[in-house]
Amino acid sequence: MKVYIPDALCSYTGDRRTVAAHGATLAALLLDLDRQFPGIRFRMIDEQDAIRRHMRIFVNGDEARTLNLALADTDDVSIVQALSGG
């Protein structure tokens, strides 16, 4: 499926803003991303498998709050930095 990558993580993807990854759940998708782009997962998911405080993941426009969320190959996944700071 198509995954949108925020600017801050493009150093891992060779400056690609959109990449393809696979997984039946969000957790599996993030593991696949990390397999392709080593280190990218830990920047957005902590060691307790929690989405980091200032990161957000949207699936088809809806915010994902758990990594157990089931995904379909047709889903669009957007990883964004939260609108925090100023």
Place this chain on the structure above:
Amino acid sequence: MAIKKRKTTTTKRPAGRPVALLIATRKGAFILKSDAARRTWKTAGPFFLGQIVHHMVLDPRDGRTLLASTSTGHLGPTMMKSTDLGRSWKEVAKPPAFPKAPEGAQGRSVNHTFWLAPGHASEPGVWFAGTAPQGLFRSADGGNSWEPYSSINDDAQYRKWMGSEKDGTPDGPKLHSIIVDPRDRKHMLFGMSGGGVHESFDAGKSWRVIIDGMEVVEGFNFDAKDPTFHDPHCVRMCPSNPDRLYQQNHCGIYRRDGKGAWVRIGRSMPKQVGDIGFPLVLHPRDDNTAWVFPMDGTRVWPRVSPDGKPAAYMTKNGGKTWQRQDKGLPRAQGWFTVKRQAMCGDTRDPVGLYFGTTGGEVWASRNEGAQWTCIARHLPEIYAIEAAG
């Protein structure tokens, strides 16, 4: 207290070698390089622009490997490594992280790696890291991967002493001042803000508390025997005499000799200045000489130079007396804040001293604090400075 000159065990650096300052800031890292006389400085960087760099350290065992602990406001922490003195950098494979907690249990996650320390000279590739929230980690592969010390991180007693995330500095409790005795790799120390000072003689398998003599905040009936109530800001081991430790603490400046108790040597500081601060620098060849940079620790803890008049204070007799060193620094309206890792010395003779402010200025002295010069300004908020060379 008996003060005597001890035999020097540290090799004096040859005169005329340049010095490099590794500067970690809230918005990236910089390297300031001097000429041979340490009179002129050139700035290289920024490295990792926009990233919070908590500490950048040179490996003295090879003289070319740098580790830099980084994070950003949004992304999780990581660590960068260079093996060519900063010309190129690569992210490490596995930065410090706590183990995943069992289902239903509350786990911890590393916010940032606060302190980096190279291991013993006999163990190339070994590094230690202290994190916020507090954890101790070890790498055996030059910083590429890190393993937690369960003897600290998972120990119920240590977790109690660490307290909650409220029990520490404003941006999180920190494990810091990781020291490896140059005579014995198994002899280690570290400090916890808060949680006291701790020592191991078996390479970290077991630890003991060393807080005897350390005072606690007055007026609250705190038990001085409980590490919970102790906040060492910076602990240093004398390079020329590893049996001697100095400490800048939330409650004063201390010295410890051998297995004795800590002695509050800050009592001899001027009353109007006090003995509160964060950094502490030791002379590379004289265990009686140390420098501190006092901060205002009254009322709401402004953490700025007392009365807006910044100064270092030097002792040449193990803390018996202190000498104010403010020549070249602002005489008034100088509200400097100098963090615990933001002051250091080189190994030249005379010793060069350096400190960085949260206002982005770097100040240097080529003569052990007798005269100060601003060598860089307009940098981001400075978190740490290490001198190399």
